[in-house]
Amino acid sequence: AQSVTQPDIHITVSEGASLELRCNYSYGATPYLFWYVQSPGQGLQLLLKYFSGDTLVQGIKGFEAEFKRSQSSFNLRKPSVHWSDAAEYFCAVGVTGGGNKLTFGTGTQLKVEL
């Protein structure tokens, strides 16, 4: 079965600094990979997704992520963080023929210092 690890439970960055959130997955074939963001008490908003092709994917709000098959990673990056980016970020993996079920990591809570 597939799994997702987000090693950082909490991350604090200063506004304007760069950001990288780590995500490692376990799956035997090429997965579908997603990053979602969740504000307190809210649902999940899709930031970006990787299905195939170009391994660097661009998303909304200036986020990007790079799929690295050799490292089983799909890290999320942003060059300059804004205070409004403070939220919880979830990485998720889906599998071919898996009915679009997603397996989520435990999330990374991002705090932005002004």
Place this chain on the structure above:
Amino acid sequence: DTGVSQNPRHKITKRGQNVTFRCDPISEHNRLYWYRQTLGQGPEFLTYFQNEAQLEKSRLLSDRFSAERPKGSFSTLEIQRTEQGDSAMYLCASSSEEGRGTGNTIYFGEGSWLTVV
């Protein structure tokens, strides 16, 4: 596209009572999913429908839980004889069929918070 709609957004109930949540998916989506999220955790898959057929149920879905999608449009998730451990956010999501266009992209609703006291 009005997005995935869930109600009620919040429900407080006494232990032992039954609760029902409703989900209206994005209109052109034929797949509908239910997930549960507890504090400090990522969402966990509960069940999903393709049209009106319930295709898979997680082991997390005990006998007290039942989900329906009678006409292949909206869905309900009912929890009978609620327990304190059922306190969580219940998320609904929808997508097109896998492999078709954006079929591999799942869109979530705002969630329904359940507190069992």
